[in-house]
Amino acid sequence: MSVFRREDSSASAGADQRVRVDRKTKNLTRRLEAGDVAVINHSDIDRVAAEALVACQPAAVLNAARSTSGRYPNMGPSIIVDAGITLIDDLGTDIMALKEFDKIRIEGDAVYNESGDLIAEGTRQTEATIETNLEEARAGLSVQIEAFAANTMEYLRRERDLLLDGVGVPHVKTVFQDRHALIVVRGYHFKEDLQSLKAYIREYRPLLIGVDGGADAILDEGLTPDMIIGDMDSVSDRALRCGAEIVVHAYRDGRAPGTIRLDDKGIDYVLFPATGTSEDVAMLMADELGAKIIVALGTHATLVEFLDKGRAGMASTFLTRLRVGSKLVDAKGVSQLYQPRISTKQAGLFVLIGIIAIITALAVTPAGQALFGVLDIYLSSFLSFLRSLIGLSPSGT
Known part of the structure; x- marks a missing residue:
């Protein structure tokens, strides 16, 4: 920024x-x-x-x-x-x-x-x-690291069924199987990273998942989210009505203050009770429902960033990344390593356009017109030769 x-x-x-x-x-x-x-x-x-x-x-x-x-x-x-x-x-x-x-x-x-x-x-x-x-x-960071480790173990104890076996992931309409999923969080440099992925989004057409305000970031780039996940405290009405499937991240006991707003507006939603952060919930859902690649944009990746978020529950983010494993790719890595692919059809079209451009350029020059005149004479002679071989007169009778 x-x-x-x-x-x-x-x-x-x-x-x-x-x-x-x-x-x-x-x-x-x-x-x-x-x-x-x-x-x-x-x-x-x-x-x-x-x-x-x-x-x-x-x-x-x-x-x-x-x-x-x-x-x-x-x-x-x-x-x-x-x-x-x-x-x-x-x-x-x-x-x-x-x-x-x-x-x-x-x-x-x-x-x-x-x-x-x-x-x-x-x-x-x-x-x-x-x-x-x-x-x-x-100087006191070691104390926070010890607390972070303790929180990690506590989260694993509470959510081991979800982390290890995917128990609790709700049924949704959005199809994740074998698709790329781009999870957008309104975090560090999210605007710049989202703009840098425009070519990747056009080519691979990943599922666009906005975590709360991340849905508005997607809309601001002229795109439409397929799903919005979060507690609905920082997402706009515009995003809620854009047609995306809504998944409300609820407390483990099922409480979800964000549903009051959705009920008042008559918007359908699915509940996902789970401990941890909404970005963790989005990753776990994408992984459990069969996403091929999960691209994380604006999420937290380092220990200092986890602590910078100011939540003991950030331990869930650490374990979620272990659970998702090799599927998870940071958006910055995608933007730096991704190169747009050119299909055979596109390559053929480029060649055709080039040939047409050359012919057009030649047609408007004296040398090109002379060349086409010579080619026309040779072509007429060749056609006459073919007619003589098959016994046709110049008139074609």
């Missing part, structure tokens, strides 16, 4: 700024506009959230929580600060009392209302403070 960068943040000048407030960063970025101040409560800002914030070009980001708690070296704060956006964190819950469109003033590490009253004080993040926080987080 190209990063928007400002030389000087306007929030530093002490001018009144309009705020946008939401406890969920992904909800806030849907309405955040350039020049607004984003007010969030996001511990350990991850890379996806940071890139979404930067894309909105806010004047500043005010975080009630610590942007790096020390659990692990997360990527988000450096992305925001490198983009020239003011980041003040650890402001406390008082900052969340601000209302949408309230005006505030930022001076140093402090935030004031329009009347000049102090709302909260926090810590302004710089490259130096972020590096210090990351060094401390790296």
